[in-house]
């Protein structure tokens with residue numbers, strides 16, 4: 683059962699996000715998209731930014747990428763309601779451009795607070811922006827589909843679902859990476875890590 687204090691804290695953070703004006707992305711958004719999923723989720727997915735459909739519906743990953751993510755989850759026996767899904771920035775960049783570093787920096791305290799409340803066993807990054815935030819030195823081509831333990835957290839870098847929709851050659855890779863994540867989930871269920879200290883902040887954000 684979710685802890686009601688945790689639930690209230692998460693709702694408080696998400697309410698702040700919905701009215702946030704800390705960066706200029708608030709000017710063009712229809713809705714901010716704080717995230718969705720249970721407060722006691724073991725896995726937290728962190729993508730890049732809301733797109734058109736997400737901005738309209740105030741929900742993360744509801745377009746084609748979202749459907750694909752739902753299918754990938756189903757492939758390892760999970761439903762969307764089993765996991766928490768959010769993005770590195772919570773308002774849609776105009777024209778779906780890449781988020782600016784200043785926007786990521788403005789939005790990141792919300793992400794850190796959500797992580798502190800949800801305490802996921804695994805933070806699965808979707809695409810280079812969220813991976814670069816948590817693991818600035820990592821290269822997606824080298825670390826995708828492998829757990830990376832850093833700062834007391836377990837990260838699991840994945841390609842962004844939109845990348846696999848653009849490049850069908852990545853679909854087998856994504857499916858295989860999700861199977862590896864399933865094995866990691868089972869391993870962590872059998873051998874849960876000790877309570878861990880909060881991680882150090884990344885010193886610099888490198889997106890390349």
Ligand code: SF4
Pocket residue numbers: 699702703704705706707708714771772773785788789
């Ligand atoms: S992207 Fe984040 S920091 Fe910028 S306005 Fe939206 S919620 Fe606030």
